Every structure is written in structure tokens, then in C-alpha cells.
Amino acid sequence: MSSTFHGLETSLRGLRTHQSALNTTGHNISNASTPGYSRQRVNFSQTEPYPAAARNRPQVPGQMGTGVEAGTVQRVRESFLDLQFRGENTKSGYWSARSDALQKMxxxxxxxxxxxxxxxxxxxxxxxxxxxxxxxxxxxxxxxxxxxxxxxxxxxxxxxxLNSIRDDFKTQIDVTTKEINSIAEQINDINRQISEIEPHGYLPNDLYDKRDGLVDRLSELANVKVTAVGSGGQALDIAEGKYTVELLDSNGNSIGNLVDGSTLSTNGLSITDSDGNGEFDQFALGGATGALDQLGQGKLKGLLESHGFESGGSVKGIYxxxxxxxxxxxxxxxxxxxxxxxxxxxxxxxxxxxxxxxxxxxxxxxxxxxxxxxxxxxxxxxxxxxxxxxxxxxxxxxxxxxxxxxxxxxxxxxxxxxxxxxxxxxxxxxxxxxxVSAQQANRLVENSNTLKQSVEERRQSVSGVSLDEEMTKMMQFQHAYNAAARNITSIDEMLDRIINGMGRVGR
Structure with missing residues (x-):
């Protein structure tokens, strides 16, 4: 037989769960204008029914529901759209750098x-x-x-x-390389924080958003690939884990790791002049080196092709x-x-x-x-x-x-x-x-920006905060909260009758 206070506990769970949903809705509304924020939702789940299937279960007809609980607070995001956006962002960064260089020329x-x-x-x-x-x-x-x-x-x-502008590109290459390394360090720091939170069964949604914003920026500067690595422990199945960020070559193959999610470490990228003749001729990533021709698209490659670099014994580039x-x-x-x-x-x-x-x-x-x-x-x-x-x-x-x-x-x-x-x-x-080169660069900048904007709009339709939708949910959760509270009141009146009204017959 179920407890006399079974109904109170069921309604109390409804109160707590919908209060949590209202708090999450308020968080969404507060961050409606925050760049990079992904709306969050509370995943409702039924609690275990009574009685549980067991040898010594009470002989009652069927199982009785015990209410609802807030399973997880999860951000709403579609990884496929992130992948598309970063691909177009890489192309946009590359062609924008070339377009700017040709415009100055x-x-x-x-x-x-x-x-x-x-x-x-x-x-x-x-x-x-x-x-x-x-x-x-x-x-x-x-x-x-x-x-x-x-x-x-x-x-x-x-x-x-032209030589003066070319010198400016050399400075930009240095600044862009430092920015890539800085972003890699920031992603690694966030990886470390996530690795300390996820094993306890939590979802650090705000850290996920911050990390994805950094990856978006990084994808404009260089062609990168992101792979998730689990945090272990009691991490949930929907936990996003730590990111390993690989630098890709012009064929989409991995050159090496900028960020290693497994070891929580980074490898610094540098553009070097190995023979000391004043011309860039190779990159170094961690302990590996390679020809600059190998680098995939991105702003850094666009700047290198504008400034020029040594390849095959000669210097080639726009300038x-x-x-x-x-x-x-x-x-x-x-x-x-x-x-x-x-x-x-x-x-x-x-x-x-x-x-x-x-x-x-x-x-x-x-x-x-x-x-x-x-x-x-x-x-x-x-x-x-x-x-x-x-x-x-x-x-x-x-x-x-x-x-x-x-x-x-x-x-x-x-x-x-x-x-x-x-x-x-x-x-x-x-x-x-x-x-002709300038016309081509301008056309491809416009094309890549159009595609990037299209993907971003689709991404925002999934992850962005709609105030109208949040207001509707707020009313929904408020009504559910009020209903659970009214149910508690009803049960309280029933219990009052049992406790204070029974056993008085004939007195």
C-alpha cells in the first residue's frame, strides 16, 4: 500500500521540477542578447513508479506514478550546423584576406x-x-x-x-599566429575546467558555449577539425567532453594537434624563416615542421599567400x-x-x-x-x-x-x-x-559570406533564444507550478480531514 503522503511527495516533485524549468527559462531570457549563447532546456523525466518490480513487492493492482524530476539542463545545439559554419568561416577568412590584399594593391x-x-x-x-x-x-x-x-x-x-604593405602583412602574420596560439590555450583551459565538472554528472553548458565561440573564431584563422574526448567518471552520455583541435592541410588531412583533449596540452604554431634569407618558408607545430604550401585555407594562409613565401627555391605570392x-x-x-x-x-x-x-x-x-x-x-x-x-x-x-x-x-x-x-x-x-584575381576574390568572399550567413541563421533558429517562445514556456511552466501547488492544497485538506476529523463520531 502506498504512503498516506504519496500525493504530497508527487506534487512536491512537480513544484520543484517546474520551478527549475522557470529558472532555466529566466536564464534564457536574460541571455537573449548574449553573443554565442545557446538556449537551454530542462529535460523532464518520470520518476520510478511504485511499487518496483521485486519478489517482495506489495500485492497492489498495477504500478502507480510517483511524479516528475528534472533530469538534466541541456543546451540546444546541432553539431552538424557548427561543422558547416566553421567550414564556410574558414573559406571566408581565406578569401577576405586575399581580397583585402588585392584591394590595397x-x-x-x-x-x-x-x-x-x-x-x-x-x-x-x-x-x-x-x-x-x-x-x-x-x-x-x-x-x-x-x-x-x-x-x-x-x-x-x-x-x-608595395613593399611597405608587404611588411604590414608580415606583422599581421605574426599577430594572427599569436592569436591562434592564444585561442588554443584558452580552449585548453576550458577543457581542463570541463574535465573537472563532467565526471560529477553535470553539464557545464556555459563553458560549452564559450569553447564553441573560440573554435568558431579559430576556424576563421585556420582550417581546423574538432574531435570530442570523454571526461570519464560519472559523465553523462550527453556530456560533450574535451575538445581535441587538429590543424588541417590543404587536402583536409591532419597536420598535428593545436589542442590535445586527452593530455590537456597545446602545441604552439609558428611561421619561420629556416634559412635566414628574410622569407617565410615553413611552419612549426610542436616538434613537427612542414612547407607552407601544406597549410589549409583560413586567414593565415590568405595572409601568407599575399605576403609571399619561399617554395621550391623561389618566392611566390600576390605581392x-x-x-x-x-x-x-x-x-x-x-x-x-x-x-x-x-x-x-x-x-x-x-x-x-x-x-x-x-x-x-x-x-x-x-x-x-x-x-x-x-x-x-x-x-x-x-x-x-x-x-x-x-x-x-x-x-x-x-x-x-x-x-x-x-x-x-x-x-x-x-x-x-x-x-x-x-x-x-x-x-x-x-x-x-x-x-581578375581581385574580382575572383571579391566574388568568393561574397559567396562564402552568404553561405556562412545562411548557416548561421539556421544555427540561430535552433540555438538562439526566441523571447516569444520563452514567454510561452514561462506561462506553461507557471500554470503547471500553480496546478501542482493546488494539488498539494487539495491533499492537505484531505489529510486534515483524516487527522483532525476522523474518530469524532458520537462525541
Missing amino acids: EEVMNEPSDHGLAKTMDRFWQSLQDLVVNPEDSGARSVVRQRGVALAETFNYLSTS PDMLADLDEMAYRFVSAFNTQHQAGNDLNGANGGNFFAFTSAVDATTFAGAASKLTLDNNISGANGLSNIAASMDGNPGDGSNALNLADVKDQTLAFNTGNATFQSYFEGAIGEMA
């Missing part, structure tokens, strides 16, 4: 415009055309020299500006490639122009010397630094420089045929490393490639 190159290299070169060619008409005119010669100065300074400016194009253009142009200038005669009938020069020696194979070192030759920039401009071919001061030949250098086919091309077509090709 476009601002420096400033093509097409009235202030870019192409326009400056056109003005230089035009000044030579004007010199053809008036080869003895000092004004026309002065304009040629000044346009030559402007051309050299434009090459200098472009090279210096090194453009700087190499500028250096080769400057060197090929100077070589062709000086050769033609030397074939002519100045006002005094002497053979022409160099028109352009470099402030220091330039390697004829790599052309490194040619654009930044370009200047006018002392023969032209000196006090008698105007008369040293070789505009004629036969020593006649009134002949401007060599000035015409100098102007025709722009249409001369030069032997560039990538093939034969005129100076103008080569430059247009470099600018066109930059524009």
Missing part, C-alpha cells in the same frame, strides 16, 4: 587613372614625340628630362608602397609576383631605352650615353629591386644634361630621328621571362591579372 597601382604608371609612361612617350619636332629646343628637352624623372619616381613609389613584374619591366625598359639612346647623338654630335640608371647594381637574372632603384643617369640629370639627350642620328642638331626611335621603344617587342611582349602589353597583362 589596386589602390597603389591606381590603374586606370591620370596618376598611374601607364599615364606617366604615355606622357613620357609624348614628350619624346614633341622633341622630334623641336630637337634643339631646350624647353622640349627639359620636358623629356622631367617626364623621365616622373617615370622613375613612379616606379620608385609603386615598389616602395612578390607584382614586385617581380615591376622590377622586370623597369629593367627591360631601361635596357632597351638606353641601348637606343646610345645609338644617337647629342647636341654636340657626340654619341649618347645612358638616359636611365640604377642607384646600385641590379642582378640581370632576378632584376630584384630594379623598380625601386630606377633614376636618371648623371649624364642626363647633371648641369649639361639637356644637351646630352641624344635626339639625332647623324650628329645634326636639327635632326630628331633618334627621338622618334626612342618614342618607338614603347612598341618594341622585349624578351620578358614569360614571353615576348611590348612594354605596354606586358604591363596591361600584369594589371589585368591583378584585376
Whole structure:
């Protein structure tokens, strides 16, 4: 036979359980605007019925329910959406870094415009055309020299500006690497806290949220994979455990652990210059090293590809490639122009010397630094420089045929490393490639951000707090609480009748 107070205990359990549900609902409402918060719910479960199946059970017809209890307080989250979001976040970080780099390059190159290299070169060619008409005119010669100065300074400016931005990327790479290591340390600290709580049968939901927020941020910086490791002890089946975070290569294979959930330790990531030549060439993760080509997508890879890194004995990247194009253009142009200038005669009938020069020696194979070192030759920039401009071919001061030949250098086919091309077509090709790359990066940034936003909206539909829904639940739990309280009152009246009203007959 059940206890006289069976009904009181059943209703009391209802009171306590729905009070717990109301407290959780209040927690959700309070954190409705908290970034990264996942709504929580109380998992109701029936308590064991009476009597339990046993040899000495009382002989009563059937089992009687004993009420409800709050089994666990669990956050509502779908891991598949987290996986999708992090994948798109990785792509977004990578393409955003490339897009920003190309946007800065476009601002420096400033093509097409009235202030870019192409326009400056056109003005230089035009000044030579004007010199053809008036080869003895000092004004026309002065304009040629000044346009030559402007051309050299434009090459200098472009090279210096691109190198300055490239140095900024080096700083960003260092900052991003430190941020990755910092996030890894924070995830490991949270792993340690979770490992101390879960074995006691609790679910540290707020720690889960904080850890997932860090993983989301980490996924933007590098391509990572998360694997859960159990905490042991009395941990619940739905406990999420400790995270092991692996760094992935470009093929999705593991490079090594940033965070080891089993040992509660981290491995520091670094980008290094192993041969000391000033160029990044490998990464180090814990005790392992590898080529930078291996790194998967993410902001760090985008920054590395923008800054450039050494691979296969050469430096490749967005900025090194453009700087190499500028250096080769400057060197090929100077070589062709000086050769033609030397074939002519100045006002005094002497053979022409160099028109352009470099402030220091330039390697004829790599052309490194040619654009930044370009200047006018002392023969032209000196006090008698105007008369040293070789505009004629036969020593006649009134002949401007060599000035015409100098102007025709722009249409001369030069032997560039990538093939034969005129100076103008080569430059247009470099600018066109930059524009196409920028367009592609911008398009993929927009695509990845759209997909990321779509997944985030779906994730919020599952994990986000809806105030309307929480208000509805609050009313539901409140009514259930009131009903349980009213049931207690009813049972109390029944017991009062038994205790205080029975046995008074006939008195």
C-alpha cells in the first residue's frame, strides 16, 4: 500500500521540477542578447513508479506514478550546423584576406587613372614625340628630362608602397599566429575546467558555449577539425567532453594537434624563416615542421599567400609576383631605352650615353629591386644634361630621328621571362591579372559570406533564444507550478480531514 503522503511527495516533485524549468527559462531570457549563447532546456523525466518490480513487492493492482524530476539542463545545439559554419568561416577568412590584399594593391597601382604608371609612361612617350619636332629646343628637352624623372619616381613609389604593405602583412602574420596560439590555450583551459565538472554528472553548458565561440573564431584563422574526448567518471552520455583541435592541410588531412583533449596540452604554431634569407618558408607545430604550401585555407594562409613565401627555391605570392613584374619591366625598359639612346647623338654630335640608371647594381637574372632603384643617369640629370639627350642620328642638331626611335621603344617587342611582349602589353597583362584575381576574390568572399550567413541563421533558429517562445514556456511552466501547488492544497485538506476529523463520531 502506498504512503498516506504519496500525493504530497508527487506534487512536491512537480513544484520543484517546474520551478527549475522557470529558472532555466529566466536564464534564457536574460541571455537573449548574449553573443554565442545557446538556449537551454530542462529535460523532464518520470520518476520510478511504485511499487518496483521485486519478489517482495506489495500485492497492489498495477504500478502507480510517483511524479516528475528534472533530469538534466541541456543546451540546444546541432553539431552538424557548427561543422558547416566553421567550414564556410574558414573559406571566408581565406578569401577576405586575399581580397583585402588585392584591394590595397589596386589602390597603389591606381590603374586606370591620370596618376598611374601607364599615364606617366604615355606622357613620357609624348614628350619624346614633341622633341622630334623641336630637337634643339631646350624647353622640349627639359620636358623629356622631367617626364623621365616622373617615370622613375613612379616606379620608385609603386615598389616602395608595395613593399611597405608587404611588411604590414608580415606583422599581421605574426599577430594572427599569436592569436591562434592564444585561442588554443584558452580552449585548453576550458577543457581542463570541463574535465573537472563532467565526471560529477553535470553539464557545464556555459563553458560549452564559450569553447564553441573560440573554435568558431579559430576556424576563421585556420582550417581546423574538432574531435570530442570523454571526461570519464560519472559523465553523462550527453556530456560533450574535451575538445581535441587538429590543424588541417590543404587536402583536409591532419597536420598535428593545436589542442590535445586527452593530455590537456597545446602545441604552439609558428611561421619561420629556416634559412635566414628574410622569407617565410615553413611552419612549426610542436616538434613537427612542414612547407607552407601544406597549410589549409583560413586567414593565415590568405595572409601568407599575399605576403609571399619561399617554395621550391623561389618566392611566390600576390605581392612578390607584382614586385617581380615591376622590377622586370623597369629593367627591360631601361635596357632597351638606353641601348637606343646610345645609338644617337647629342647636341654636340657626340654619341649618347645612358638616359636611365640604377642607384646600385641590379642582378640581370632576378632584376630584384630594379623598380625601386630606377633614376636618371648623371649624364642626363647633371648641369649639361639637356644637351646630352641624344635626339639625332647623324650628329645634326636639327635632326630628331633618334627621338622618334626612342618614342618607338614603347612598341618594341622585349624578351620578358614569360614571353615576348611590348612594354605596354606586358604591363596591361600584369594589371589585368591583378584585376581578375581581385574580382575572383571579391566574388568568393561574397559567396562564402552568404553561405556562412545562411548557416548561421539556421544555427540561430535552433540555438538562439526566441523571447516569444520563452514567454510561452514561462506561462506553461507557471500554470503547471500553480496546478501542482493546488494539488498539494487539495491533499492537505484531505489529510486534515483524516487527522483532525476522523474518530469524532458520537462525541
